[in-house]
Amino acid sequence: MQPDIEIYLKECTPEQAGKWLAQVFEQCTEWQPLGQVLRCRCDGIRVAWYGRVAGSWSSLLFDSSRTPWANDLECAQAAYAALGVEVRCAPGGWQEEQGENGADDWLRVDADGVSQVVWRI
Structure with missing residues (x-):
């Protein structure tokens, strides 16, 4: 299990993401703004x-290892299946000692399935 899960959704609103979260989890609070x-x-x-962290891409971060998904890719696949928008995620956990190696390597989940992409965000 990863310590957290983070995915990037293309052209998705927080309202759309919130509806998906309400289907996945038993209890979700409303979005509360804290700065941006x-x-x-x-x-x-x-x-x-x-x-909008990178153009039309927004980040959704789950700050826990107790999510319904074992890793970012499982979450990205579930998000794509529910929302129908392109989703990207890191191919695995990252450690600070890795430096910049592989920093631009991402997984894309879309209608064609899962593929590797180079993404400089």
């Missing part, structure tokens, strides 16, 4: 929405 970030809690898990 929206936050909520889903079954006790802290969730953050960072809108």
Whole structure:
């Protein structure tokens, strides 16, 4: 299990993401703004929405290892299946000692399935 889960959704609104979260979790609070970030809690898990972090891409971060998904890719696939928007995620956990190696390597989930892409955000 990863310590957290983060995915990037293309052209997705926090309202769309919130509806998906309400289907996945038993209890989700409403989005609460904190500066430029929206936050909520889903079954006790802290969730953050960072809108438009890279063009039309927004970040959805689950600050817990107790999510329904074992890793970012499982979450990205579930998000794509529910929302129908392109989703990107890191191919695996990242450690600070890795430096910049592989920093631009991402996984894309879309109608064609899962593919590797180079993405410089």
